[in-house]
Amino acid sequence: MSIKNTLKMAMKSIFANKMRTFLTMLGIIIGVFSVIVMVSVGQGATSDVTERIEEMGSNLLNVNIMDxxxxxxxxxxxxxxxxxxxxxxxxxxxxxxxxxxxxxxxxxxxxxxxxxxxxxxxxxxxxxxxxxxxxxxxxxxxxxxxxxxxxxxxxxxxxxxxxxxxxxxxxxxxxxxxxxxxxxxxxxxxxxxxxxxxxxxxxxxxxxxxxxxxxxxxxxxxxxxxxxxxxxxxxxxxDEDSYRVFNQEELLSTLSEITGTLTLMLGGIAGISLVVGGIGIMNIMLVTVSERTREIGIRKAIGAKRSNILTQFLIESSVISCMGGLVGILLGAVVNNIISDLMGINAVMNLTVVSVAFGFSLFVGIFFGMYPANKASKLKPVDALRYE
Incomplete structure (x- = not known):
């Protein structure tokens, strides 16, 4: 069976139960949305602080007396x-x-x-x-x-x-x-x-x-x-503790490291929701395999290969995760604009962040769809046809 026909069958199966598909996508949508917004806000805040410090002047030092x-x-x-x-x-x-x-x-x-x-x-x-x-x-x-x-x-x-x-x-x-x-x-x-x-x-x-x-x-x-x-x-x-001399370059470097670490941490926390969304995909795909056991048996009986069954279910999980990723990107763009207007932070979407978030959502779909797809492809035609 060609990839085109396999993709057509996968899309038909996905849209046969729209509400279940949407709920499955929801975890991916939230995950991609969270990664984009949190990382964009973190980078915007970093840029904002850096610009503010640089505006103070070049080669600036501050002396504070404690004693x-x-x-x-x-x-x-x-x-x-x-x-x-x-x-x-x-x-x-x-x-x-x-x-x-x-x-x-x-x-x-x-x-x-x-x-x-x-x-x-x-x-x-x-x-x-x-x-x-x-x-x-x-x-x-x-x-x-x-x-x-x-x-x-x-x-x-x-x-x-x-x-x-x-x-x-x-x-x-x-x-x-x-x-x-x-x-x-x-x-x-x-x-x-x-x-x-x-x-x-x-x-x-x-x-x-x-x-x-x-x-x-x-x-x-x-x-x-x-x-x-x-x-x-x-x-x-x-006494060295009686005064503090702050170098603007050191301050800028320290702040950049701190905000960079916080941004990475926020992105990691948001990425956890993507993993949770992937578990949701695996759960639904396992249910789908159980519901379509007889279909799988019939297809195998008339000549479908194991690779055809495996590809079909992998495409289904990948399409769900990709659609969720695209919706998450659109929501992230809208929320970023709202945050920029309300908070005055230049929370601009970074192409690299968007690419990583979408790529990770695709990976999650493939990774968590592999087990159900593999399980479906291993079903024996006789056992599948006798399944009630």
């Missing part, structure tokens, strides 16, 4: 700026406040105390006005640069430059507006007010600098810069 016994002051910043490999640096003091302008207010706005190097280190662009200047830092001027979202919340469509805003009751002159940054799952970074760090220390009663962002020179390896900074800090604190 309160020695205070890091402005003179120390000057000394750090002369360390080999340090291009620019800025302290990063953080707080929050209620921002008011006229009758409008925005509570819980992030307040960042920085110096004039902040925009270059963190890759921010100015949309209007100017940024914090060295004079503002020296004289603790009450000037502010606003994020685009803060401007929209407080001023609407009005021009904020030259206006006075209130931060927890203290008046600040708006001198600049930052260019809007693209929002990600980690936040937008646009609802912010930036002021001189010296002003922030006085107004928010911050006694010492605890965090510094440093842009390293492209001519010096980041590991060398980290080593030079740690040597300076060790001279101040005499």
């Amino acid at each position: 309160n016994t020695v205070e890091l002051e402005r003179e120390n910043l000057d000394e750090l700026s002369f360390i080999e490999g340090v291009e620019k640096l800025t302290p990063t003091l953080s707080s929050s406040a209620t921002v008011k302008y006229g009758t409008e207010s925005d509570s819980g706005v992030s307040i960042s105390g920085v110096n004039e190097n902040y925009t270059e280190i963190q890759n921010f662009e100015l949309a209007h006005g100017r940024f914090i200047s060295p004079i503002d830092v020296d004289f603790r001027n009450k000037v502010a640069v606003l994020g685009s979202e803060t401007v929209e919340n407080i001023f609407g469509t009005d021009n904020p430059l030259g206006s006075e805003i209130s931060l927890d009751g203290d008046k600040y002159l708006v001198v600049g507006v930052l260019e809007e940054k693209e929002s990600t799952s980690m936040g937008s970074g646009n609802d912010v007010v930036i002021i001189p760090y010296t002003t922030a220390m006085r107004e928010f009663r911050i006694s010492s600098i605890r965090s510094i962002a440093i842009q390293g020179s492209d001519d010096v390896e980041s590991d060398v810069i980290v080593e030079n900074i740690e040597e300076y800090l060790l001279g101040m604190y005499d």
Whole structure:
């Protein structure tokens, strides 16, 4: 019997009981759908985090001070700026406040105390006005640069430059507006007010600098810069546990490894449902063999070979798994688009993931269909014809 006729008979048998076929396919559909969605979301989150970190700037390092016994002051910043490999640096003091302008207010706005190097280190662009200047830092001027979202919340469509805003009751002159940054799952970074760090220390009663962002020179390896900074800090604190120096490249590498492992784990968990779906296929195919024992006997009696019976049942299980795989891919594509819109994650379907998921579903159909097909092909014509 030709493959064409065998395939025709297999399709006829599959569609003879549509509900049972659908329920058999359901395990494969759920398995393929889960693999595609989970892996796509994991890869999208990885890409999102990577992009967010890279947007912070090139060759970026962060210094965090854990020890309160020695205070890091402005003179120390000057000394750090002369360390080999340090291009620019800025302290990063953080707080929050209620921002008011006229009758409008925005509570819980992030307040960042920085110096004039902040925009270059963190890759921010100015949309209007100017940024914090060295004079503002020296004289603790009450000037502010606003994020685009803060401007929209407080001023609407009005021009904020030259206006006075209130931060927890203290008046600040708006001198600049930052260019809007693209929002990600980690936040937008646009609802912010930036002021001189010296002003922030006085107004928010911050006694010492605890965090510094440093842009390293492209001519010096980041590991060398980290080593030079740690040597300076060790001279101040005499304890390596008193400070932490984070290298952006190491952070990016670590996050990529973690998210990659989580994505693989999620994909593996979702793959288990494919195996469960395969067991469902084997179960139904065994039932089918029992129901069609007399049919198998008749076909063998009129000359059908064992290979014909084996091929027919293998094709049936493979078609069921392939159809389930295709439906799972379509559902995965739809859900990925919904997740991308709702969560802001670029959960794009990867062709490799789709191919692996579909290929695995086909393998499951063949693997779990092999036993029932082999059992059917081994039936003796006499025994099959006498089966009730």
